[in-house]
Amino acid sequence: MNLNAGWASTGWTSTLDQIFVxxxxxxxxxxxxxxxxxxxxxxxVVGIVAVFPAIFALTTVLERKxxxxxxxxxxxxxxxxxxxxQPMADAIKSLTKEDIIPRSADAVVHFLAPVVLVxxxxxxxxxxxxxxNMVLMPIDAGxxxxxxxxxxxxxxxxxxxxxxxxxxxLLGAMRAVAQMISYEVPLLLSAVVAIMMxxxxxxxxxxxxxxxxxGVLPHWYVFTPWGFAGFALFVVAALAETNxxxxxxxxxxxxxxxxxxxxxxxxxxxLFFLGEYLGMMxxxxxxxxxxxxxxxxxxxxxxxxxxxxxxxxxxxxxxxFFIWLRGTLPRLRQDxxxxxxxxxxxxxxxxxxLVAAAWRFLGEWLGAGVGAExxxxxxxxxxxxxxxxxxxxxxxxxxxxxxxxxxxxx
Amino acid sequence: xxxxxxxxxxxxLTLAGAVAAALLRNLVHCALSLTVTxxxxxxxxxxxxxxxxxxxxxxxxxxxxxxxxxxxxxxxRGSGSLPRQMLSSSGWxxxxxxxxxxxxxxxxxxxxxxxxxxxxxxxxxSVKEIGQALMGPFALPLEIVGVLLTVALIGAVIVAMPxxxxxxxxxxxxxxxxxxxxxx
Numbered sequence: 001m002n003l004n005a006g007w008a009s010t011g012w013t014s015t016l017d018q019i020f021v022x023x024x025x026x027x028x029x030x031x032x033x034x035x036x037x038x039x040x041x042x043x044x045v046v047g048i049v050a051v052f053p054a055i056f057a058l059t060t061v062l063e064r065k066x067x068x069x070x071x072x073x074x075x076x077x078x079x080x081x082x083x084x085x086q087p088m089a090d091a092i093k094s095l096t097k098e099d100i101i102p103r104s105a106d107a108v109v110h111f112l113a114p115v116v117l118v119x120x121x122x123x124x125x126x127x128x129x130x131x132x133n134m135v136l137m138p139i140d141a142g143x144x145x146x147x148x149x150x151x152x153x154x155x156x157x158x159x160x161x162x163x164x165x166x167x168x169x170l171l172g173a174m175r176a177v178a179q180m181i182s183y184e185v186p187l188l189l190s191a192v193v194a195i196m197m198x199x200x201x202x203x204x205x206x207x208x209x210x211x212x213x214x215g216v217l218p219h220w221y222v223f224t225p226w227g228f229a230g231f232a233l234f235v236v237a238a239l240a241e242t243n244x245x246x247x248x249x250x251x252x253x254x255x256x257x258x259x260x261x262x263x264x265x266x267x268x269x270x271l272f273f274l275g276e277y278l279g280m281m282x283x284x285x286x287x288x289x290x291x292x293x294x295x296x297x298x299x300x301x302x303x304x305x306x307x308x309x310x311x312x313x314x315x316x317x318x319x320x321f322f323i324w325l326r327g328t329l330p331r332l333r334q335d336x337x338x339x340x341x342x343x344x345x346x347x348x349x350x351x352x353x354l355v356a357a358a359w360r361f362l363g364e365w366l367g368a369g370v371g372a373e374x375x376x377x378x379x380x381x382x383x384x385x386x387x388x389x390x391x392x393x394x395x396x397x398x399x400x401x402x403x404x405x406x407x408x409x410x
Numbered sequence: 411x412x413x414x415x416x417x418x419x420x421x422x423l424t425l426a427g428a429v430a431a432a433l434l435r436n437l438v439h440c441a442l443s444l445t446v447t448x449x450x451x452x453x454x455x456x457x458x459x460x461x462x463x464x465x466x467x468x469x470x471x472x473x474x475x476x477x478x479x480x481x482x483x484x485x486x487r488g489s490g491s492l493p494r495q496m497l498s499s500s501g502w503x504x505x506x507x508x509x510x511x512x513x514x515x516x517x518x519x520x521x522x523x524x525x526x527x528x529x530x531x532x533x534x535x536s537v538k539e540i541g542q543a544l545m546g547p548f549a550l551p552l553e554i555v556g557v558l559l560t561v562a563l564i565g566a567v568i569v570a571m572p573x574x575x576x577x578x579x580x581x582x583x584x585x586x587x588x589x590x591x592x593x594x
Contacts (some may be wrong), residue, residue, distance in 0.1 A: 162480070
């Protein structure tokens with residue numbers, strides 16, 4: 001990592017901003033020069049492996065408390081003040097619980113599935129910029145790397161479901177894989193608009209392209225018509241990709257016990273739990289990077305606050321949003337899920353690509369100026385909004401809304 | 411030195427996955443071993459500096475093709491182990507014949523191949539250059555591949571569509587002969 005690349009260090013705000021990078025360099029300098037890049041790399045890995053599971057522990061208790069508030073109950077409140085030490089108790093419990101492997105299960109694959117899942121999800125953090133100069137592995141094709149790694153988690157979910165030799169597990173795994181494959185298409189296509197506008201697959205370049213301010217307002221992609229549509233599509237696809245409510249069919253308790261990890265107990269169950277939340281946080285991190293300006297400040301007069309504080313603040317907001325949705329929305333049905341992915345999300349994200357291209361060339365034709373900017377903004381917003389309304393109406397009209405009919409029950 | 415160690419590790423991983431895919435008796439285990447081979451190939455590409463190819467290998471082969479393979483196994487013949495059966499002698503002989511023939515062709519091809527002894531560094535091709543090449547000189551092949559894939563997709567949908575019985579289909583009904591079994 002290159003320290004302070006293209007950025008003048010001035011005063012204590014910049015020291016605070018770069019404090020983790022400085023610490024990393026100071027520690028690395030204690031070692032002989034041959035080892036220094038390796039030490040720096042290991043320190044970065046240790047940072048990621050320590051910080052994100054810590055946020056996961058905090059998230060579990062926040063989620064239970066938050067859902068408790070929404071459902072008019074207290075949530076966990078016995079371990080520590082306000083129940084804040086609950087994750088510690090959970091961790092000790094899951095470590096000491098018996099690890100049960102069903103007799104007919106495929107022991108090797110059953111063991112490998114959670115390991116592969118957690119390793120793949122941790123790899124996704126390698127290219128995530130969590131602050132200025134704070135990327136573990138600054139590669140040119142970072143976004144592609146993230147999507148490639150994300151696609152490989154599907155296989156570990158299949159491994160878990162198949163190796164358990166349990167009908168609930170296999171059904172859950174099939175649902176999960178079908179859902180993840182379907183929503184991967186709009187997820188990728190909605191991210192492409194940010195890549196198109198930046199002209200780079202590198203997450204740092206995308207964050208840098210959203211830097212700078214007009215007056216006090218930032219140049220985040222979410223404040224453009226295509227950026228807003230892309231962000232909305234990305235959020236919905238991300239919810240489905242991480243099996244969060246309202247897309248939590250693969251582990252719908254009322255139908256499938258716990259879906260693909262029904263037959264997991266003890267620490268392996270905890271690994272699945274960890275993997276699920278880490279996956280949610282990493283996809284939220286990439287959503288922030290692609291559309292919400294990454295580690296950039298939301299107003300120019302707040303730029304003195306360190307970049308990493310902004311990133312993690314936005315991450316906590318995203319986590320809160322996920323918890324809020326879980327407390328609000330009912331679960332979808334399988335056919336609704338698939339129809340929504342292929343008949344609504346996919347056409348909208350394809351249209352969004354065209355609108356983004358139009359935005360780019362309208363900017364060249366109309367030239368600069370407030371009037372030209374307004375025309376471009378309104379035209380793109382009208383196309384997207386109009387299609388959204390028409391497509392939604394058409395889908396609703398085809399739905400036969402009436403009393404629910406049961407085919408196999410009753 | 412470092413590079414050679416990486417290369418050897420990845421090569422052994424790739425070959426081990428391939429051998430396991432050929433020898434294991436449980437079909438799903440074979441598919442998972444094949445995935446190890448895909449991952450090993452991706453790592454080889456990455457260690458050679460071909461970032462885009464390596465990551466696309468992961469995205470397409472591990473993310474899609476491996477899933478397709480396991481789905482195909484589960485949806486068709488079940489995932490149980492195949493019973494151990496003796497090979498019939500004629501098939502065994504033909505198999506050896508095919509193996510020797512393929513080996514001969516490969517050796518001949520490799521011996522005649524002009525391996526350029528390139529010194530110096532391999533060219534570094536960034537993702538941006540690949541994109542510009544695809545959008546510039548190779549735009550037409552890209553479009554043709556796109557059309558081909560779309561045709562395949564539509565074909566798959568048509569194959570998967572629930573087939574109406576012939577008598578209920580208004581188009582086919584008029585063309586149907588009066589008697590079942592064909593008039594010819």
